[in-house]
Amino acid sequence: MDTNGVVSFDVSPEDSHEVHVLAVDDSLVDRKVIERLLKISACKVTAVDSGIRALQFLGLDEQRRASESDSFVPSLKVDLIITDYCMPEMTGYELLKKIKESTTFREIPVVIMSSENILPRIDRCLEEGAEDFIVKPVKLSDVKRLKGYMTPREVRERSQERTSVEGSGGGVEINNKRKLEEQEISDVSSSPPSISTLSSSPSDSSPSPSPSSSPTSSPSVLASPIRRLKMSSSTTD
């Protein structure tokens, strides 16, 4: 257990089948929990305590120029970034923006966590390109859902072996942002047909029941209930 450092990371040699997640949270308690949640879900984890350290890890910090960043390769390829929203100095939103502005890293899915279920905040993050938004406290079911966003082929094949789907199939997309459903989104349930066709169509070699999206971003865009809501109904309030 890493008690005095602010970074904990796995030093095992890179295994192309294992997903590597960069977790960013200023709370030590939350870092420990998210780390364990990810490890128990067969992910490699690097946990840092700030957006600045996250950028340093990726090689996107201010000391490097853009041209240097393009040739910089972090020691472990990052498949997903999960970050807390409320952090001192640099918020998760600001970190998200920096990542999406980078040509090297903008393809990495970014998930935002927050203890507050604030709709405008969620919207802003999704519009900036966040893959998903999790309301804390984070649970195992949230992490299982996240695995669907990551390295497509390996994860799809592996989740086919592991029966970790738990009856989610096409229904997982509907469960995105579960806390929001409790609030107001009642017409999400009217959209399932489009979701299930999306999740079943992209599978080429692996007929996996996993809801993971294909390498292109469009399935996950449509899969997001927020986006569906915006496209289907013109008004919420």
Place this chain on the structure above:
Amino acid sequence: MLGFGADLLWADMNRLLAFLFHQGVLDEQFLQLQQLQDEASPNFVSEVLNIYFHESEKLLTNLRGLLMERDYKKMGVHLNQFMGSSSSIGAKRVTNVCVAFRAATLQTNRAGCLRALEMLEHEYCYLKNKLHQLFQIEQQRALVAGVRYPVQNQNQ
């Protein structure tokens, strides 16, 4: 006989847990923490809780000082932190008091803040005591269950 003791302790532990859930002291996030403990990480829950206790005590001390200084904004920041970590371990009542406390800081309601701080200290102490009790029972149970096997072998 010792095996019987372990079972009694197991029942005690579950009774205490059920009580804490019923009282709203803990919520299902605590169960989630327990699910994260396994052979690979056998002390996960106590490790996380020790970090939580350590951080919380610092936060409470700071909150008292900030209240004296009437720094409501900083109190809000501390409360966000306290709220976050409390909800991450499933400390429902503590989290709820933090929410009310934060509302009082937004209103710069000094009397309300003082009341909330006292309630927060009370709830936190109660939680800590109960969780320590839980750990004690668990440790006793592990001890008793561990001793059982050599004694059984001797009797054969």
